[in-house]
Amino acid sequence: MTSPYERSLDLTGLDPELRAYFTGIPDGQVGVGRGVFDVVGTPRRWLWPVLALLARDGIVAPVWEHTVPFVVVNRPTRDGSLVAERRFDLPGGRFTMVDRMTARHGSLIDRLGHSRRVAAMFTSRVEDGALHLRSIEVRVRIGRSWLRFPDFVSPRVDLVESFDRTSGLQHVAVELTLPVLGRIYEYAGSFSYAIVPERDNDERRQP
Numbered sequence: 124m125t126s127p128y129e130r131s132l133d134l135t136g137l138d139p140e141l142r143a144y145f146t147g148i149p150d151g152q153v154g155v156g157r158g159v160f161d162v163v164g165t166p167r168r169w170l171w172p173v174l175a176l177l178a179r180d181g182i183v184a185p186v187w188e189h190t191v192p193f194v195v196v197n198r199p200t201r202d203g204s205l206v207a208e209r210r211f212d213l214p215g216g217r218f219t220m221v222d223r224m225t226a227r228h229g230s231l232i233d234r235l236g237h238s239r240r241v242a243a244m245f246t247s248r249v250e251d252g253a254l255h256l257r258s259i260e261v262r263v264r265i266g267r268s269w270l271r272f273p274d275f276v277s278p279r280v281d282l283v284e285s286f287d288r289t290s291g292l293q294h295v296a297v298e299l300t301l302p303v304l305g306r307i308y309e310y311a312g313s314f315s316y317a318i319v320p321e322r323d324n325d326e327r328r329q330p
Contacts, residue, residue, distance in 0.1 A: 124150070127205055127226035138252035140286040141293065144316055145254065147199065153321050154197035158292065158314025163191045163211060165308045174308070180236035181221040183299075183308055188213055195314065231256070240264040243280055253285035275302055287313065 128134065128145040137145065148154055164186040165174070171185035178184050192212040199205055200223075209220040223234045235241040243258040258280040262269045272278065281298045296311035 124199060124203060126199070127203065127224045127231060130203070131226035131229055131231040132247045132254075134249065134254070136249040136252065137254060138286045140288075141252070141254065141284060143318055144197075144284065144293065148197065148205075148318055150199075151321055152318050154195075154316060154318050156195040156197075156293070156314040156316040158193060158312055160191040160193055160211070160310050160312030161189060162312075163188050163213070163310045165306075167307065170307055177236070178218065180238050180240070181219055182236045182241065183220070184211065184213065184218040186213055186215070186218075191312070193312070193314070195316075242269070245280075245282075251285075253283055256280075256282040277302070278307075291315075 124147050126145060126147045129147065132145075134142075134145060144154065144156075164184060165171075166187045168187075174183050174185035194210045196208045196210075197205055198207075203226070205224045207222050207224070211218045211220070221235075221237055223239060225232050225234070231245045231247065233243050233245065235243070241261065241263050243261045245256045246259050247257075248255050258278075260271055261277050261280075262271045264270075279300050281300070283294075283296045285294045286292075287294050290313060292313040293316050294311075294313045297309060298306055299308040300306050
């Protein structure tokens with residue numbers, strides 16, 4: 124089964140070392156990455172009460188930390204989506220970020236959190252072998268309706284996935300920005316990644 128990335132993005136020119144992350148995962152297997160984030164969160168503590176509400180849904184954590192070990196587990200679903208769990212081993216305890224990536228009508232849509240009440244649609248480009256994603260709209264579900272944030276207040280998500288041949292590690296950098304305020308959240312770091320049989324993956328059994 125092809126991945127949502129393959130069905131919606133032009134991956135021509137992508138570094139070969141990144142293809143395992145963005146192409147389909149065979150049935151009965153999962154993608155597991157282990158590494159360290161150089162930075163996680165935001166130093167703007169006045170935002171933390173709002174982020175704490177989002178943390179309950181597994182979207183972002185109200186922290187500002189450096190050198191944070193993490194694990195990402197990517198699981199394909201029967202409907203062709205890709206569910207990712209990113210587990211941050213923060214000083215105050217483990218935080219798990221959850222999202223579900225889907226492809227619809229040629230667009231890449233990421234639904235965030237356990238409830239999937241927040242969704243972002245992305246555009247993409249490949250530059251120097253790295254994949255760049257930028258959100259072009261963000262919506263929130265209220266009841267049965269999806270409401271789009273107006274452009275003048277809409278958060279923007281930028282993601283860059285690249286491969287560092289010197290270290291032999293994959294690198295990810297994510298920034299969340301708001302008009303006027305600028306960057307309000309980020310995480311960035313490096314990790315190794317492999318496709319492994321589900322039965323060999325012990326991440327579910329870890330506390």
